[in-house]
Amino acid sequence: xxxxxxxxxxxxxxxxxxxxxxxxxxxxxxxxxxxxxxxxxxxxxxxxxxxxxxxxxxxxxxxxxxxxxxxxxxxxxxxxxxxxxxxxxxxxxxxxxxxxxxxxxxxxxxxxxxxxxxxxxxxxxxxxxxxxxxxxxxxxxxxxxxxxxxxxxxxxxxxxxxxxxxxxxxxxxxxxxxxxxxxxxxxxxxxxxxxxxxxxxxxxxxxxxxxxxxxxxxxxxxxxxxxxxxxxxxxxxxxxxxxxxxxxxxxxxxxxxxxxxxxxxxxxxxxxxxxxxxxxxxxxxxxxxxxxxxxxxxxxxxxxxxxxxxxxxxxxxxxxxxxxxxxxxxxxx
Amino acid sequence: xxxxxxxxxxxxxxxxxxxxxxxxxxxxxxxxxxxxxxxxxxxxxxxxxxxxxxxxxxxxxxxxxxxxxxxxxxxxxxxxxxxxxxxxxxxxxxxxxxxxxxxxxxxxxxxxxxxxxxxxxxxxxxxxxxxxxxxxxxxxxxxxxxxxxxxxxxxxxxxxxxxxxxxxxxxxxxxxxxxxxxxxxxxxxxxxxxxxxxxxxxxxxxxxxxxxxxxxxxxxxxxxxxxxxxxxxxxxxxxxxxxxxxxxxxxxxxxxxxxxxxxxxxxxxxxxxxxxxxxxxxxxxxxxxxxxxxxxxxxxxxxxxxxx
Numbered sequence: 001x002x003x004x005x006x007x008x009x010x011x012x013x014x015x016x017x018x019x020x021x022x023x024x025x026x027x028x029x030x031x032x033x034x035x036x037x038x039x040x041x042x043x044x045x046x047x048x049x050x051x052x053x054x055x056x057x058x059x060x061x062x063x064x065x066x067x068x069x070x071x072x073x074x075x076x077x078x079x080x081x082x083x084x085x086x087x088x089x090x091x092x093x094x095x096x097x098x099x100x101x102x103x104x105x106x107x108x109x110x111x112x113x114x115x116x117x118x119x120x121x122x123x124x125x126x127x128x129x130x131x132x133x134x135x136x137x138x139x140x141x142x143x144x145x146x147x148x149x150x151x152x153x154x155x156x157x158x159x160x161x162x163x164x165x166x167x168x169x170x171x172x173x174x175x176x177x178x179x180x181x182x183x184x185x186x187x188x189x190x191x192x193x194x195x196x197x198x199x200x201x202x203x204x205x206x207x208x209x210x211x212x213x214x215x216x217x218x219x220x221x222x223x224x225x226x227x228x229x230x231x232x233x234x235x236x237x238x239x240x241x242x243x244x245x246x247x248x249x250x251x252x253x254x255x256x257x258x259x260x261x262x263x264x265x266x267x268x269x270x271x272x273x274x275x276x277x278x279x280x281x282x283x284x285x286x287x288x289x290x291x292x293x294x295x296x297x298x299x300x301x302x303x304x305x306x307x308x309x310x311x312x313x314x315x316x317x318x319x320x321x322x323x324x325x326x327x328x329x330x331x332x333x
Numbered sequence: 334x335x336x337x338x339x340x341x342x343x344x345x346x347x348x349x350x351x352x353x354x355x356x357x358x359x360x361x362x363x364x365x366x367x368x369x370x371x372x373x374x375x376x377x378x379x380x381x382x383x384x385x386x387x388x389x390x391x392x393x394x395x396x397x398x399x400x401x402x403x404x405x406x407x408x409x410x411x412x413x414x415x416x417x418x419x420x421x422x423x424x425x426x427x428x429x430x431x432x433x434x435x436x437x438x439x440x441x442x443x444x445x446x447x448x449x450x451x452x453x454x455x456x457x458x459x460x461x462x463x464x465x466x467x468x469x470x471x472x473x474x475x476x477x478x479x480x481x482x483x484x485x486x487x488x489x490x491x492x493x494x495x496x497x498x499x500x501x502x503x504x505x506x507x508x509x510x511x512x513x514x515x516x517x518x519x520x521x522x523x524x525x526x527x528x529x530x531x532x533x534x535x536x537x538x539x540x541x542x543x544x545x546x547x548x549x550x551x552x553x554x555x556x557x558x559x560x561x562x563x564x565x566x567x568x569x570x571x572x573x574x575x576x577x578x579x580x581x582x583x584x585x586x587x588x589x590x591x592x593x594x595x596x597x598x599x600x601x602x603x604x605x606x607x608x609x610x611x612x613x614x615x616x617x618x619x620x621x622x623x624x625x626x627x628x629x630x631x632x633x634x635x636x637x638x639x640x641x
Contacts (some may be wrong), residue, residue, distance in 0.1 A: 068452030071481035098455030118450070122405045124414070124431025131434075132459075143507035148406050171504040171551070172404050175448050177473040178503050178544075181553060181631035184624070186473055188452060213630060216537040232504075232551075236543060238514055239534040247535050247546060248510055327507035333519045 001263070002270040003294055004062075004161065005287050008040045008277055013050050015284040020291030023060035025093060026050060027276065032080045033064045034117065034187035035276045037196065044083060051087045060090035064276075066115040068096045068188050078102055085110045093139070094118075095174055100133040113161065114138040117174030117187065123155050130157040137161055137269060141173045146259060146328045150266045159269035165286060165314065166274020168254040168326050169193075170232050178231035183213045192277075194230045201226075210234075219244070227251025255314055255323035257289075257306050260297050282317045289313050334567045335363035336591040337494060338584075339577040340400040340426075342502065343547060344375045344527040347382065354386050356581060358393040360588040361595070364573060365390050366426050368400035368417065370446070372509070372548045373410050375524055380416055387423055403428040403448040404505040404549065424466070437463040444494070447472050447502060454485045467492035469575060472501045472557075475628040476565070483570060492572040497560065498586065499577025500532065500545055501553040501622075501631060510546040531579035542620070543632075553631065558621035560614050561637040563590075564602035589614070 005021035007013035016024050027033030029041040042050060047063070054061040063084040069077040077099055084092055085107040092110060094100050095117035103112055114120055114129050116139040129135045139161045140149065153160055171178070176193075177186060183198040185191030194212055202209040210217045210229035217229035227233055233251045235244040254274070256263065263271065271294070273286050289310045297304045315323060327333055338357060341350065357365055367383050367390070369375050378386075387397045399417050402410060411431060418425055418435050427433045428446035436443040445468040451457050457468060468491060470479060483489065511533060512522040532545030532552050542554035559566070559574075566574065574594075576587050589612060597605045609615050617636045624633030 068450060068456075071453050071478060071485070074453060074455065095450070096452060096456060097450075097459050098453055101455070101459055118430075120430060122411055122429070122431050123408075124405065124411055124434045125429060128430050128434035128437075143404065143505075144406055145507070151408065170508060171506045174450060175403070176504040177471075177501070177631065178551065180473040180625075181501070181503055182543075184628070184630040188450065189473065215541065215543065215632075216539045219538050231544075234537070236535040236537055237540075238546070239529075239536075244538045247514060247544075248506075248551070249508070330520070331518065333507045333509065 001268065001294060001298075003287070003290050004270045004272045005283060006273055006276040006278070007050070007283065008035070009042070009280075010046060010050060011280040012276075012278075012283045013053065015280040016287050017054065017057055017059055019284045019287035021059065021287050023062060023090065023270070024050075024054055025062040025064050025272075025276075027064040028080055030076065031191070032067055032077050034066050034192055035064075036192050037277055040277060047083065048087055051089055055088075062091040062093050062113065063089050064093045064115070065099060066093055066095050066117045066187075069099060070189070074098070081107065091136070100129070100135070104133040108134075111136040114158070115174070116141050116163070119172050119174040121172065123152065126152075126156055126158055139163075139272065142169050142254065143172050143327050145330045145333065146262055147330070149268070149328070150262070153266040153268060160267075161270035161272055162256075162263060162268050163254060163274060164256045164263075164271035164290065166254060168249065168252055168324065170249045170326065182215050182231055194228065199229055225251075250322070252322040252324045253318040254326050255311070255318065256325060256328060257293055257310055257314070259325065259328055260293055260306075261301065261304050264297060264301070278317075285313060285317055334563070334571055334594055335573055336587045336594065337364040337573040337575045338362050338366060338587060339496070339499065339575050340366045340368050340370050341578055342371055342500075342550065342552070343530055343532065343579065344372075344377065344524055345530060346527065347377045350378055351386070353578070353581060353584070354390060356584045358390055358395065360584050361591045362395070362584070362587040363591065364396040364398065366398045366400045368426075370400050370403050370428055371505075371550045372526070373402065373407070373413065374519075374522060375526070375548075377524075377527075380413065384420060391422075397423050398426050398444055399423045400426040400446065401428055401432045403446070403502070404507075405429045405431050406507070433460065433463060433465070440464070442466045444468065447496065448505070454482045454489075457482065457489065457491070461489075461491045465491055467494055467572070469494045469496065472496055472503070473625055473631060476562070476569075476626050477628055479571075480569060493570070494573035494575050495559065495566065495571055496557060496577060497563070497566075497574040498558060498583070499556055499575075500579060501557055502550060502577075503544070503553055504551040506549050506551070509549050510551065511548050514546065553622060555620055555622035555632055555634070557625070558616055558618070558623055558634075559626055560590075560609060560616065562623070562626060563609065564605050567605070568602065586614075
């Protein structure tokens with residue numbers, strides 16, 4: 001079972017490799033990926049350097065091309081595909097049909113991973129992408145219960161990758177317009193979810209406020225912690241109600257350490273750590289814990305138990321310091 | 334340009350649904366999409382009921398398309414999807430790539446609904462090769478995006494549909510937000526979403542309407558309103574102007590617009606704009622939204638120039 005870690009820059013890439021990542025995923029410094037933040041990601045020469053570094057240590061490196069080419073600007077995405085092929089990268093992570101088609105036609109030997117942004121949650125969708133573009137792997141959206149993941153893994157025509165840890169997206173990925181409804185920018189159209197230039201942290205008397213493009217997302221007194229303002233993790237007032245509540249989800253992050261044996265038994269090929277936008281320290285910490293957990297499991301699957309020190313270490317770097325199993329757990333749904 | 338009616342996205346009682354489509358049958362709305370697209374736990378109407386409605390509407394001269402689910406997870410949902418595809422009479426609206434896959438396999442022509450990620454011309458052309466004869470523009474895209482798609486080398490070989498009126502389908506989740514609000518587990522939800530015939534409104538702590546919770550679906554609190562853009566949309570060559578209904582009055586709106594479109598087809602756009610105003614259909618209501626059309630945040634509303 002592969003441990004796949006994020007890298008927003010060369011320092012994070014080195015941190016991931018040093019901490020034991022089997023593979024690393026990263027993106028270019030433009031809108032061809034959905035973590036298009038200032039100061040993040042790789043130029044073409046840096047991408048070459050990153051690939052060389054990973055390969056010299058026998059690790060894999062995947063290029064994230066998970067946004068949808070804009071009419072009239074398709075060349076930028078096609079060039080990124082060509083670059084990955086030229087650098088002998090190990091796979092492309094792609095969501096858009098036209099881009100899958102381009103890569104499949106022009107670089108049939110470059111493995112294609114279906115991005116979570118393609119939102120393929122069932123056998124029919126996976127079969128479509130396998131037959132049309134010969135994808136090798138698909139990343140599952142964070143909407144399936146562990147039972148559904150297990151059932152799908154039994155029949156899937158491609159290997160499966162799941163999110164193991166990191167920020168929790170609670171919507172079917174790639175089909176969520178909450179961010180663009182409020183800010184005009186979305187992951188799909190080459191920006192990101194809740195872009196930082198639309199975020200405002202405010203003090204109002206004894207309260208702290210978070211706003212996204214002026215829309216009030218959450219409000220808390222000094223004793224409470226506020227999360228980064230994303231629309232799905234705000235506190236709102238429902239009709240016929242008086243109190244503001246987390247109607248969709250509270251600021252929590254995903255942690256599936258306790259599911260590790262089940263994911264392994266289901267035959268999941270890769271465990272993905274979220275967080276290309278996070279620091280090298282985060283990458284290092286999370287990678288170390290998961291490396292240790294996977295190795296412990298593999299050395300003795302029958303006696304695997306989640307160690308408290310792992311969860312403690314992960315909780316420190318989690319959003320709101322609270323973690324959940326999310327949709328993997330039917331009760332959450 | 335013709336008027337189409339999107340599937341009802343809420344959980345209404347069977348009686349209400351049947352009354353609604355009786356009105357639709359007697360309207361001059363051109364095309365009707367039918368079926369449950371949000372949640373397979375909603376069983377007020379079974380597949381046979383929808384099929385009966387489809388035939389009734391067809392007998393009244395409507396073009397009928399059977400709509401399918403946006404988020405397909407369980408094998409039982411795949412079976413239901415295949416059943417819709419193999420109905421024998423009607424084309425389908427695919428809202429998930431599984432719908433595309435099975436429709437293509439069965440050689441059933443299909444419409445790509447708004448939750449299929451069609452973000453460029455090459456992707457649309459590829460789906461056309463698989464059997465897509467029409468697509469509904471994903472709701473976060475704009476007029477200039479659509480113009481760029483139309484302006485490519487050749488005219489698209491498929492029809493174009495744009496959501497002109499109704500609440501925007503913004504997201505789908507595994508979690509049922511309505512059940513969560515009522516502290517019910519999803520597996521014992523009692524289809525509590527039936528209490529909210531147009532979703533449950535969620536406002537910010539500054540009383541700004543933001544979202545509508547509709548089971549596992551999250552909608553916009555504001556209704557999209559592209560009535561003022563109808564003359565422009567006709568000029569662009571858009572084929573269908575879609576209404577996503579949330580009340581009986583939406584049928585009357587569709588009927589009025591269809592009547593107008595029928596008799597001004599031959600006249601000029603200025604006349605149409607006048608008629609739209611005369612019928613008081615052009616709104617300056619800031620509770621509506623049209624931001625996406627202008628490439629702005631979806632919730633924004635830009636009033637028509639002459640009235641601004």
